[in-house]
Every structure is written in C-alpha cells, then in structure tokens.
Amino acid sequence: MVLTLRRVLITDEIAQQCIDILKRNGIEVVKNTALAKNKGQLLNEIKEFDGLVVRSGTKVSADIINAGSRLQIIGRAGTGVDNIDCEAATRKGVIVMNTPGGNTMSAAEHTCAMMCAMTRHIPQGTESMRAGRWDRKKYMGSELYGKTLAIIGLGRIGREVASRMQSFGMTTIGYDPLVSAEESAEFKIEWMELEKIWPLADYVTVHVPLIPPTKNLISEKVFNIAKKGVRIINVARGGIVDESALLEALNNGQCGGAALDVFLEEPPTNKDLIAHPLCISTPHLGASTVEAQTRVAEEIAQQFVDAAEGKELIGA
Ligand code: NAD
Numbered sequence: 001m002v003l004t005l006r007r008v009l010i011t012d013e014i015a016q017q018c019i020d021i022l023k024r025n026g027i028e029v030v031k032n033t034a035l036a037k038n039k040g041q042l043l044n045e046i047k048e049f050d051g052l053v054v055r056s057g058t059k060v061s062a063d064i065i066n067a068g069s070r071l072q073i074i075g076r077a078g079t080g081v082d083n084i085d086c087e088a089a090t091r092k093g094v095i096v097m098n099t100p101g102g103n104t105m106s107a108a109e110h111t112c113a114m115m116c117a118m119t120r121h122i123p124q125g126t127e128s129m130r131a132g133r134w135d136r137k138k139y140m141g142s143e144l145y146g147k148t149l150a151i152i153g154l155g156r157i158g159r160e161v162a163s164r165m166q167s168f169g170m171t172t173i174g175y176d177p178l179v180s181a182e183e184s185a186e187f188k189i190e191w192m193e194l195e196k197i198w199p200l201a202d203y204v205t206v207h208v209p210l211i212p213p214t215k216n217l218i219s220e221k222v223f224n225i226a227k228k229g230v231r232i233i234n235v236a237r238g239g240i241v242d243e244s245a246l247l248e249a250l251n252n253g254q255c256g257g258a259a260l261d262v263f264l265e266e267p268p269t270n271k272d273l274i275a276h277p278l279c280i281s282t283p284h285l286g287a288s289t290v291e292a293q294t295r296v297a298e299e300i301a302q303q304f305v306d307a308a309e310g311k312e313l314i315g316a
C-alpha cells in the first residue's frame with residue numbers, strides 16, 4: 001500500500017529530527033502542541049492533514065479520527081498506543097504505527113533508578129537537606145543485594161530491568177503469559193504463576209501494557225497475600241496498580257514503598273498517594289532522555305516516509 005502524505009500534523013513535543021526527516025522527504029509539517037489540550041480546535045484542524053504524530057499527551061479518540069477526512073496514518077513516537085483509539089482507526093482504514101524499542105533502554109534505566117532511589121530514600125534525603133536538615137538517622141535504607149525482584153511482563157523493558165538488577169545481586173522471578181519458563185530462564189528469570197510470585201517478592205515491577213487483564217493487576221487482594229513491606233514500581237502505565245489499594249497498603253504497612261512514573265490520570269489527582277512519605281514519583285519521565293527521544297522521533301518519521309514509498313509497514 002502506498003500512502004499520499006502531503007501534510008503531517010504533530011501535536012505533542014517531539015524531537016526536531018522528526019520534522020527534519022519528513023521535510024527532507026517533501027512532506028509539509030505543522031507542529032502545534034497546543035492542540036493536544038484543545039480538542040475542539042484539533043477536531044477542526046485534523047481535516048487538513050494526511051498524517052498525525054503524537055506522544056502520550058494527545059488523546060486520539062474516535063471522533064478525532066472520524067473528523068480526519070483525509071487522515072491515513074497516526075504515528076506514536078513511543079511504545080504504548082493506549083491514547084489512540086486503534087479500533088476506530090482500523091474501522092476507518094487509518095494505519096496506526098508506534099516505535100517499539102526506541103525507548104526501551106531509557107525506560108529500563110528509569111525503573112532501576114527509581115528502585116535504587118526508593119530503597120535509599122534519595123528524594124526524601126535531598127528534600128530534607130534543601131530544607132536545611134541533616135537527618136542521618138531518619139533515612140535508614142536497606143540493600144537490594146539478596147532481595148527478590150518480581151517482574152510482571154517479560155517483554156523488552158522487563159528483560160532489560162532483569163539483567164540490570166541481577167548485577168545488584170537480586171534474584172529475579174517473573175510472569176508473562178506469552179513467555180515460556182525456558183525462554184525466561186535464558187534471561188535468568190525464574191518463571192512462576194502470579195499466585196506463587198506474590199508471597200516471594202520483596203519488589204514487584206510491572207512492564208505490561210494497560211489492557212483489561214492488567215487493569216488493577218496490583219490490587220488489594222495482591223497486597224493481602226504479598227510479603228509485608230513489599231515495594232512496588234510502576235514505570236509502565238497508570239491503572240496497572242490500583243492507586244487506592246496502594247495508598248491503603250502504604251498506610252497500613254503492608255507496602256513498604258512505591259515508585260511511580262505513571263498514573264491513572266496524568267497529571268495525578270490522587271494527591272494523598274503522591275504526598276505519602278514512602279512514595280516517590282516522577283511525571284512520566286521513563287522515556288525522557290535525549291537518546292530515546294531522538295530515536296523515536298527519527299523512527300516514526302522514517303516509518304511515515306517508508307509508508308509513503310510503499311515499503312513494509314510497522315504496525316502498533
Ligand atoms: P513489550 O510489548 O515488549 O512487553 C510487554 C509484555 O507484557 C509482553 O511480553 C506481553 O506478553 C506481556 N503481558 C501482556 N499481558 C500480560 C499479563 N496479563 N501479565 C503479564 N505479562 C503480560 O512492551 P515494553 O516495550 O516492554 O513496554 C512495557 C510497558 O511500558 C508498556 O505499557 C509501555 O507503554 C510502557 N512504557 C512506559 C514508558 C514510560 O515513559 N514510563 C516508556 C516506555 C514504555
């Protein structure tokens with residue numbers, strides 16, 4: 001299939017390389033990030049474009065797709081396509097593409113950094129020193145060495161997290177319905193059913209897409225059977241960890257710490273969770289590195305160019 005891409009609209013902050021590649025290939029580009037927060041205007045503007053490039057800020061709902069009378073392709077400069085109504089796009093014959101892999105290393109490194117920072121109370125220590133205090137006793141940490149890390153979702157990011165945390169001396173166990181025990185063993189991850197995982201894990205990190213079976217995967221029921229003091233890391237998607245259950249578990253001591261990069265609503269509305277002394281958080285920064293953003297910008301632009309030249313497509 002060959003697409004006729006004359007005009008492409010970009011509505012989220014994307015590295016300049018995306019614009020440069022599209023323009024070099026004769027495609028007119030309009031970047032207007034204000035449209036991500038102005039649905040009425042986006043509904044109007046989208047009519048004028050053959051392609052749309054977004055990150056996670058723009059909600060590409062069915063009405064936006066249907067309003068795009070000449071829209072042929074939507075590109076997500078990143079991994080998750082949960083902000084795009086892919087069913088509506090398919091119904092209308094609009095191609096949805098992502099750039100899986102472009103931000104894997106950055107998301108994996110961010111996960112490991114959050115795990116270390118949470119365990120040694122680095123954000124809280126920094127905050128206390130900024131406030132002029134010298135609290136050496138208050139922030140007693142623990143070692144990662146010898147602890148068990150459960151990785152739920154053994155895809156690109158889960159595997160990279162495993163190898164990094166193994167170098168800290170952690171034992172890695174995990175679950176993924178599409179990965180066999182033999183394949184997991186190749187990454188030194190012991191595959192287990194979820195019910196076996198919960199009572200064993202000192203840390204649980206999730207690296208799954210947000211889909212009906214993973215919604216509230218970490219729930220009150222899980223906290224009830226997990227090790228007391230289990231720590232939770234979510235650099236995947238808000239909604240995989242039940243935020244109310246997490247707050248309750250932090251309050252009653254069943255959860256010993258949480259490191260969150262993603263939230264049910266972004267920016268988050270559960271202020272008590274963010275303010276909890278045992279919760280550290282970042283504003284969806286998993287893929288926010290120069291390297292990852294350059295990669296995903298170049299990849300999505302090149303995929304658009306390839307589509308316009310009738311080359312093989314990479315779908316979401
Ligand atoms: P991936 O597709 O490589 O891996 C996801 C894995 O989850 C797959 O192996 C799949 O089989 C598995 N899975 C699906 N359903 C499952 C279930 N019910 N239980 C256990 N495993 C299940 O994806 P990835 O590139 O590793 O990305 C993982 C997540 O991280 C995605 O949600 C993505 O959107 C998110 N992400 C976030 C950031 C960020 O900035 N915070 C950056 C990149 C990716």
Ligand code: MLT
Binds near residue numbers: 077081284
């Ligand atoms: C992704 O799914 O790739 C992440 O949300 C990263 C991002 O685009 O910020």
